[in-house]
Amino acid sequence: MSTRYAGIAWTGTGYRVEVLDGAGRRVAEPSSWGGAQVAELISWLRELDGGRTPAVVLESTNGLLDGPMTAAGLEVYRADPWLLPPGPRFGSVPAERLAEQARNAPDALARVTAEGGSLTGRAEEYFDGVRRGEPILAELKAAGRCFEHGRRDVPRVALTFDDGPDPVHTRQVLDILDRYGARATFFCVGHHVVALPDEVRRIAAAGHELGNHSWSHPFLFDLTPDQLGEQIDRTAEALARVTGEAPTWFRPPYGALSPEVLAALEGHSTSLTMWDVDARDWARPGPERIAATVLEGAGPGSVVLMHEGAGDRGQTVQALPAIVEGLLERGLELVTVSELSAPDGTEGTDGTRPLDR
Ligand SMILES: [Zn+2]
Structure with missing residues (x-):
């Protein structure tokens, strides 16, 4: 697994991205992306930090990113609900929480593959x-x-x-x-x-x-x-x-x-x-x-x-x-x-x- 972790949360207006390194330091300022900017987001992640592309961490309530991201060759993980605090009524848990989850317990995450799709392992x-x-x-x-x-x-x-x-x-x-x-x-x-x-x-x-x-x-x-x-x-x-x-x-x-x-x-x-x-x-x-x-x-x-x-x-x-x-x-x-x-x-x-x- 990469030693950079991009937690990606979804909101009512798009995506929120927080990228941390192994020590929990921000690799980039938190950023926001519209729902139709997935191609741009993928390019940004790939070029981040001199090409040290982060592993992406998503919630199981976000089924829209793993397809394009695994197809683009990114390393994608799913943080299942039993690893996370209860989510809000609308939206996912914060992006930082997802990145932290990956940093603290990477083995608990499920690797999502192109063949297995969003529900890989479930x-x-x-x-x-x-x-x-x-x-x-x-x-x-x-x-x-x-x-x-x-x-x-x-x-x-x-x-x-x-x-x-x-x-x-x-x-x-x-x-x-x-x-x-x-x-x-x-x-x-x-x-x-x-x-x-x-x-x-x-x-x-x-x-x-x-x-x-x-x-x-x-x-x-x-x-x-x-x-x-x-x-x-x-x-x-x-x-x-x-x-x-x-x-x-x-x-x-x-x-x-x-x-x-x-x-x-x-x-x-x-x-x-x-x-x-x-x-x-x-x-x-x-x-x-x-x-x-x-x-x-x-x-x-x-x-x-x-x-x-x-x-x-x-x-x-x-x-x-x-x-x-x-x-x-x-x-x-x-x-x-x-x-x-x-x-x-x-x-x-x-x-x-x-x-x-
Ligand atoms: Zn569908």
């Missing part, structure tokens, strides 16, 4: 929680309170793009969709919405739907019900400030729905949506593979999960024309999640209702 816990949540989720789906796919006898598909908006890829995705007259749904994180309101406006102006994907892309198992509520409400408010309309749909980061998370969501005035086709584009298997995964998996009623933010989504952009053309060739219309879930588009329900009904 896969078992994740799968166990999701497995325990499945019976409850099945009930919610049957009751029309969680949307996963539309009617299988209506030739329509909803493409969805998560983790944006993004300074580069959002526009590219919009251009491609526009070329084919296709509509889609963008599940944005509040952190990027406040950083890139013009991109959000662009999405809305082009006739697409905006959804809520939390504020900081946290591992939901680690949030208190209050913290979960803040993540959803603040993101909905940020979107409403830009578009004039609050989003209808919430999509949980990582689809991490344990019984505890589902209980915390109960009573929330947002509708839950998942997907039935995962493009697995986050693994960057190549554009041809991404297109093949979608075209093999999708049919009438499908909700397709893809990503346009929080990392290098160039492969997703490259795969998109083939995906759209392949679906259109089969006579499938590309619509928003709300259109796909409309009463005449769902199986035997009157549409998907918010969790508080």
Whole structure:
């Protein structure tokens, strides 16, 4: 591990960075970065202190940085909640606390890898929680309170793009969709919405739907019900400030729905949506593979999960024309999640209702 430690906290306006050396001395003055300045932040960290690049320390409530940072070759660690004091209702523990944690007990941190993703080392816990949540989720789906796919006898598909908006890829995705007259749904994180309101406006102006994907892309198992509520409400408010309309749909980061998370969501005035086709584009298997995964998996009623933010989504952009053309060739219309879930588009329900009904 590097002997320089960059604690990175997230706030309602961006990131706060504190870099300490092994003796606890500041390597640089604490700095603040906007949610869309990730590339600049990475360059800054690399050039810091004569190229003695610090190890980066993040909280499990920050799922937006490890992807781009591990892809850029930085050494990234996660400080899990049992190592830290309780976080505030909104935001992470201070950056200095994260850097101190690394300095004092580096071995307790979890190394995050590109292959393992944000939840490296916690896969078992994740799968166990999701497995325990499945019976409850099945009930919610049957009751029309969680949307996963539309009617299988209506030739329509909803493409969805998560983790944006993004300074580069959002526009590219919009251009491609526009070329084919296709509509889609963008599940944005509040952190990027406040950083890139013009991109959000662009999405809305082009006739697409905006959804809520939390504020900081946290591992939901680690949030208190209050913290979960803040993540959803603040993101909905940020979107409403830009578009004039609050989003209808919430999509949980990582689809991490344990019984505890589902209980915390109960009573929330947002509708839950998942997907039935995962493009697995986050693994960057190549554009041809991404297109093949979608075209093999999708049919009438499908909700397709893809990503346009929080990392290098160039492969997703490259795969998109083939995906759209392949679906259109089969006579499938590309619509928003709300259109796909409309009463005449769902199986035997009157549409998907918010969790508080
Ligand atoms: Zn996501």
